[in-house]
Amino acid sequence: MTLSDSHLGTWAKTPIPHLAEPCWEDLSRLPIEPSDEPLVPMSLAPEPVKVFPAYARLGIPGAVPECYVRESVYRRLLAVARALPDGIGLVVLDGWRPWRVQQYLFDTLYETIHTHHPEFDEATLLERTREFVSVPSRDPLAPSPHLTGGAVDVTLCDADGLMLDMGSLFDEASPASHSDYLERLNDLDERKRRARDYRRLLYHAMCAQGFTNLPSEWWHYDYGDQLWTHYGGHARALYGPTELDTIESRWRRQL
Ligand SMILES: C[C@@H](N)C(=O)N[C@H](C)C(=O)O
Numbered sequence: 001m002t003l004s005d006s007h008l009g010t011w012a013k014t015p016i017p018h019l020a021e022p023c024w025e026d027l028s029r030l031p032i033e034p035s036d037e038p039l040v041p042m043s044l045a046p047e048p049v050k051v052f053p054a055y056a057r058l059g060i061p062g063a064v065p066e067c068y069v070r071e072s073v074y075r076r077l078l079a080v081a082r083a084l085p086d087g088i089g090l091v092v093l094d095g096w097r098p099w100r101v102q103q104y105l106f107d108t109l110y111e112t113i114h115t116h117h118p119e120f121d122e123a124t125l126l127e128r129t130r131e132f133v134s135v136p137s138r139d140p141l142a143p144s145p146h147l148t149g150g151a152v153d154v155t156l157c158d159a160d161g162l163m164l165d166m167g168s169l170f171d172e173a174s175p176a177s178h179s180d181y182l183e184r185l186n187d188l189d190e191r192k193r194r195a196r197d198y199r200r201l202l203y204h205a206m207c208a209q210g211f212t213n214l215p216s217e218w219w220h221y222d223y224g225d226q227l228w229t230h231y232g233g234h235a236r237a238l239y240g241p242t243e244l245d246t247i248e249s250r251w252r253r254q255l
Pocket residue numbers: 105130131132133134144145146151153171214217220
């Protein structure tokens with residue numbers, strides 16, 4: 001289904017600004033005042049929110065078949081979806097992530113880059129991997145963003161539920177995934193111009209609800225974690241690492 005330019009509105013006409021990559025060492029020093037806000041399942045959200053737990057669908061070991069997020073993140077994502085033009089839906093691909101999945105993603109990308117570039121030294125390998133996967137960390141002072149339930153990976157779909165072409169694939173580990181990549185190209189063909197406009201639409205709809213974006217990934221947004229503290233200019237983060245409630249922990253609290 002093709003949506004007309006005028007239908008996409010002013011967000012799609014407003015460029016994505018260029019932002020510098022984060023310095024992860026500086027981020028880890030930002031204070032966290034942890035809230036006990038619960039993790040809630042995105043799949044209970046009404047239309048136009050859609051949920052496709054990408055890592056569980058890919059069979060990644062330890063991945064959960066649901067996208068859990070903190071309650072404030074849930075409410076904000078619902079508001080984002082409701083603010084999109086008619087006929088466009090918000091697809092949530094990942095939210096809270098178990099440490100094991102973060103480790104699997106990190107190790108897999110690290111090994112893949114190492115195989116393709118045996119000449120890279122350790123520091124370069126780490127830098128290239130970090131561009132697309134954060135270092136796995138359960139440290140209460142410096143958790144990986146997705147372990148907090150504040151980070152989300154999202155995209156857009158049309159009224160038929162088909163994901164829109166955003167100019168690179170979700171998790172594509174290439175410069176084309178940088179949020180402002182299409183802003184920097186001249187002479188875009190029709191396909192790339194539409195992808196640029198969809199990225200802009202997603203970016204401004206998310207920012208209007210208080211999310212911040214990771215500049216190396218058009219799909220990754222944060223609320224309440226240390227990336228959000230940095231890019232949003234906040235005094236402190238709201239979320240530390242968290243875990244899903246188990247039946248054992250629930251009963252232990254109740255008895
Ligand atoms: C793996 C990718 N979807 C993602 O979320 N990357 C960021 C950098 C992360 O792992 O926190």
